[in-house]
Amino acid sequence: MSEFLLLYRLPAGSPDMPDSPRRMQERLQRWRAWFGELEAKGHLKSLGHPLESGGAVVKDGGGTVHDGPYAESKDILIGYSVVEARDLAAARLLAAGCPVLAYGGMVEVRPIRQM
């Protein structure tokens, strides 16, 4: 079994939120159902966290600070989780069920380096 980091991304400037409470609730239910299924099947290593869109990027020995972490990126990282799967192909299959795909987002699947 290997571990994979799932990074949930949305294109910058995408209308990422539905405008009606009913649709918002549907979205929430889809996420809960998806996490629930990952957990029930023993894939969920760490639920991870949702991320705010703001923040800062510090570089050049602290000399340069950007306002947003995504200043140079086309996507916004909206959250992450850690899952366990047999191999990358299996992890990709898990990611294919992620609700973010239904509203224009994507999931980056990154194997966690083992010692």
Place this chain on the structure above:
Amino acid sequence: MTAALPDEHFFRRESGRLVATLTRVLGVHHLALAEDAVQETLAAAVEVWAFRGLPDNPSAWLMAAARNRAISLLRRERTARRFAPELGRSADAEAPAEPRPQGRLPEALRDDELRMMFSCSHPDISEDAQVALVLSLLCGFSAQEVAGAFLVSRAAMEKRLTRAKKVLSGSTTLFELGARDFHGRLAAVHRALYLLFNEGYHGACPDAVVRLDLCREAMRLVALLVAHAPAATPASHALAALMALHAARLPARLDEAGDLTDLARQDRSRWDAGLIARGLELLEASARGEVVSEYHLEAAIAATHALAPTAEQTPWGEIVELYDALLRVRPSPVVALNRAVALAEHQGPARGLEALGAMQGSERLSGYPFYPAALGELELRLGRATEARKHFRTAYRLARNPAESRFLERRLAECEARLAPR
């Protein structure tokens, strides 16, 4: 992990409560800001709850979050005004105090929703727009969803809502429940909720789920009236009774195939006994006053149907009398049509046809499929299938949704079967 949400309408209901409360706290001129704050709060809840599950008290969580969100929006707005004073109108004079933190008071929340309901029924807002406004502000429908429910374009609905919200946010304060014109305004609220329910029950929207939602929302809001002393008038009870008694028939109104079934052919064992009992209770409670409102009469008609074991055993004479009384209170061609149909049951199809022919204002029903359908039905009973087919064809052309079309198709097939050579 926490289980799913309390019920599928949780967000929608909370949205209405939050908008109503924030609007009271911030002042009605900040209606748009309150709506933005609620929208952003629900969006944030989706992201946080997706990962962490629901908090112990989701309603209190949302209220606290919405209040904070509103404060930060207000700050941002004030900052914007400071740096661009020409954008803001006399900034500090109209800036409200920041919302005070307060505990969760179900009573106050209920009042907020009531006050918002009364505020939406503003005399300067048309009846149609009042219903749209209630759906938008109290029932958490997006402009797109309201537009879908009324079968108008999203752009037209947005315009209607924007105009109505401008009137609302231009009023100095939300409607005071103790105000002198309380009873006048209550009548407008009744009317708006009645229209909302009817749009769900008879409306043109082809999506049965949407229509059911409209009925459910109307019933939720009328329950607020009944639960709140100054608004719990006999007419409020009668309106609630009327909705419960009609809603009781919903499970039988659409058969297994999703097809419309008329009252006479409905499987009465599928009527919701709980809702009938509740409706009768409410009707009983509505009989306290002196005034017999149109809602009393409609509820009484629905109760008479609900209590009849079969269509044949319905006391049609009583129904006709109730329609006569209803026509005196609220003359309308639809009421006259229903009276004629009841009269046909009571005294035979020929009398019914006579009444339909003599109806005042039947030309106003030129777009209403059930006028020609009633003519067709009675002609068919008199054995005149050719005449009947002509009327059903007219009705079919006027059908407003697939359920109506299929219903009328079946009636046309019945005519053809009668006309076929044996």
